[in-house]
Amino acid sequence: MKKFCGAQTRAGTPCKRSPLAGKRRCRLHGGASTGAGNPARPGNRNALKHGLYSDRLTDEEKALLEQMPVGSLDEEIRLARVLLMRTLGAEETDERLLSIDRVILRKPGLEATYRPPQHLEHILRLLGRIGRLEIARAALLEGLCDSIGAGADSQDSPRIAVVRENGETSAG
DSSP, X not given: OOOOOOOBOTTSSBOOSOOOTTOSSOGGGTTTOOOSOOTTSTTXXXXXXXXXXXXXXXXXXXXXXXXXXXXXXXXXXHHHHHHHHHHHHHHHHTGGGTTOOOEEEEETTEEEEEOOOOHHHHHHHHHHHHHHHHHXXXXXXXXXXXXXXXXXXXXXXXXXXXXXXXXXXXXX
16 A cells, blocks of 8 residues: 555645655655754854844853943943943944935835834933943942941041942942
8 A cells, every 4th residue: 555645735635645755744744854953053043133133142242241340230231331332333234224214115015114223212222221220330339338337538438448349439
């Protein structure tokens, strides 16, 4: 008895084609598929988001995170600064789009409107975030100094030592 593919066709009937050698399905219904992943290519980055909307940090950005000096909100401020640098880099690569206000692609019955990325909005939002984090850092340092109970006038006070370690605060 001859083997059949047996996969359900669009008409709802079983496929009558013969399966590929060593497979259970014909080439139209997945017999030629090598599977979902390709173990010969680990680290495949084809499906990753890139550019401004990327969720992953590159090795260069990870190295920059380690080098950026900040206060007690280290990770948040560092990440905001890396995102700011990523946005500035994306703005440089997309300079040719800045002169385009909008692009309209028209096909019969379809109209798609595109606008270039709004890098200035992202830059301003990130600068605001960095500013708020730095203000929060200064407030935390000021609160730490106040909880220690040291006056700002004593040269050997713990407050002076904390400020020397973490940088000058804008609040004090």
